[in-house]
Amino acid sequence: MEALLELNLVTKVYGAGRTEVRAVDGVDLRVDPGEIVLIMGPSGSGKTTLLSMAGLLLSPTDGDVVLGGRRINGHSGSELAALRLRQIGFVFQAYNLLGALTARENVEVVMNMAGRKGTAARRRAEELLGTLGLAHRLDHKPADLSGGEKQRVAIARALANDAPLILADEPTGNLDSKTGREVMDLLCGKLRCEQGRGIVIVSHDHRLVEIADRVMWLEDGKLSQRDKAAPLNA
Amino acid sequence: MLKLAIRNLLHDRGRFLISASGIALAIVLILVMRGIFAGSEEHAVAYVRNQPAALWLMQSGVENMHMSTSILAPQTVELAAQVEGVDAVVGLLYAGGAVDLAGQPAYSYIFAVDADAPFGGPWELAEGRRALEFDEVIVDADLAARYGLGLGDTVRIFETDLRIAGLSRGTFGIATSITFVNKQQLAQWMGVPPEAASYILIRPEAGYLVGDLAERLKQAIPDANLLTQEEFIQSDKQMIRQMGADIIRAMNLVAYTVGMLVIGLTIYTATLERAREFAVLKAIGATSGRLLGVVFAQAFVSTLLGGLLGAALAWVLGQVIGGVLPEMLVLLEPDYLLAQIPVVLAVTGLAALIPTGRILRLDPMTVFRE
Structure with missing residues (x-):
């Protein structure tokens, strides 16, 4: 089976000489379809840098990123943008919805960018939001939505272009426990089980261990696999 | 997007x-x-535009009314009138000067035509009459109203008191106004015979093409400059625009x-x-x-x-x-x-x-x- 994402000995170094910081140091990671990989670690351990390289937002200093079997090397900015648009769905802690657009339009906008427009995009957005329990909030702007609703809109946006890989940065970080649980159920059920996507979650939230297939620990730029049952604060 | x-x-x-x-x-x-x-x-260009004169004759070398001086001899007026196809000619005297209204000077274009001229005077009169005696004047109604003046009141031009006999409309501009005086009076100020003209306004007979008449006039009066009304307007506008x-x-x-x-x-x-x-x-x-x-x-x-x-x-x-x-x-x-x-x-x-x-x-x- 072809991996959705492979990171091969990926390293990211910031600065040089005495100010050099190895944020990520020789990391290997493979994500298969239908798999949820949870990456945990202390603040400043390099989680965001790792997620940014996985999401093609940052180039590694060394090592390879392979997305859907394609080695990412020497691609132009617009080629990387096209890959992000179609191959990767992003879910952020701060939701990052566009404030001027309604819930439906926030989902439509990524489809429009990918060339799906008009009624087709509108129907798909309504269908996705309906599936996520937001059929009654289609025309509401982010300011009028609760945190959980905003995150569900963000998830719908991440799914809109049928991206096989979802990268989630602290998806439950801003949510209360009940809403956090709902989002976990969505990530586990709707995204993985029903649609077979691969999901990489970066989080401090220990509850997410329940839904993860694998738990990885990142500290000082080094990634290691952890037993799901083992305590994670060490 | x-x-x-x-x-x-x-x-x-x-x-x-x-x-x-x-x-x-x-x-x-x-x-x-x-x-x-x-x-x-x-x-x-309001004066030129509002006169029913398709052709305008002026001193050779002159192409404008503003910032120009043109004088044509009395014989030229008579000569123009005799050209076949001419319905009417009006000898117009023109000068620029200050009109003193209740002690306030206002720069004005001063025009004068014979009292019995078929055109050449104000094209719209609010009050009073067109035919002027030697010591009479027509000023713009809005300008006069601004200084509290009306018919019978006096204005002063070139050290001469003139009685307001008429009030015109459409003759008050941001830079200047238009004032009409008796032709003998203006001729005296200018030191030219009253039969002379600064410009000759020519109205063709009905049915005559302006171009044909212009050719005849140029042959008859070769030492003057002839412009159509529109050419004269555009020439003046062009000069003002450049300024x-x-x-x-x-x-x-x-x-x-x-x-x-x-x-x-x-x-x-x-x-x-x-x-x-x-x-x-x-x-x-x-x-x-x-x-x-x-x-x-x-x-x-x-x-x-x-x-x-x-x-x-x-x-x-x-x-x-x-x-x-x-x-x-x-x-x-x-x-x-x-x-x-x-x-x-x-x-x-x-x-x-x-x-x-x-x-x-x-x-x-x-x-x-x-």
Whole structure:
């Protein structure tokens, strides 16, 4: 089976000489379809840098990123943008919805960018939001939505272009426990089980261990696999 | 992306209104300044335009009425009258001078024709009569009203007291007014015989082509210059335009600079405020070109609204100014308005360039920060 994402000995170094910081140091990671990989670690351990390289937002200093079997090397900015648009769905802690657009339009906008427009995009957005329990909030702007609703809109946006890989940065970080649980159920059920996507979650939230297939620990730029049952604060 | 641009603009209606108002203000400034200038041009040629004379004869080498001196001998007037196809000729004397109204001097174009001339006098009379005695004058009704003067009151021209016998309309401009006096009086001031003329106004007989008559007149009077009414008007307008062109250019430069800064600053501010959203779009797959498209679309939508608002406001302002100050005609010319469109679009494009550097430098990784 072809991996959705492979990171091969990926390293990211910031600065040089005495100010050099190895944020990520020789990391290997493979994500298969239908798999949820949870990456945990202390603040400043390099989680965001790792997620940014996985999401093609940052180039590694060394090592390879392979997305859907394609080695990412020497691609132009617009080629990387096209890959992000179609191959990767992003879910952020701060939701990052566009404030001027309604819930439906926030989902439509990524489809429009990918060339799906008009009624087709509108129907798909309504269908996705309906599936996520937001059929009654289609025309509401982010300011009028609760945190959980905003995150569900963000998830719908991440799914809109049928991206096989979802990268989630602290998806439950801003949510209360009940809403956090709902989002976990969505990530586990709707995204993985029903649609077979691969999901990489970066989080401090220990509850997410329940839904993860694998738990990885990142500290000082080094990634290691952890037993799901083992305590994670060490 | 156009939808996003419009939504972004409408999301912050206050700023959108400020942006559009700034552009509207610049457009108003440009159009009204040009309108006032065009209005003054029109006032300056009002006399020529309102006379039923298709052809105008003047001293050789003269092509204008303004800033020119033309004198034709009495025989030339008689000669012109004898040319086949001429219905009527009027010998017009013309001079520029100050009219003293209740102690306040006002520069005026002073015209005089014979009392029995079929035309050449005021084209619209509010009160009084056209035929003037030696010591009588016709002044503009609005000008006279401004100084509390009416029929029977006295004005002073070239050290001579003249009684107001008529009040004309459409003869009061921002730079000058038009005054009519007795021809003997003006001839005396100018030191020429009363039968002489500065210009000869010629009306062709019905059915005669102006071009044919012009040829005959040129043959009959080769040592004078002959212009059609429209040529004479355009010649005067051209001269006035040249005199004011630098001022208009400077005003337009100021207005366009103000407009460009307003557009640039508002779009820049809007871009800064939405930097995170642009970074999100970049992260989820929008190319830089697409993001720049949003910025440019915002700028052009603001300009479109501001431009329409500005044109409407300029028209309203023109009406108000014309109502309050009758001497100030604000003439909004459609041709000039259309000619501004590419300039405004270019200015908008330049203004929208201001925030593009910021967009291109956006770090999409900021989306991971809370």
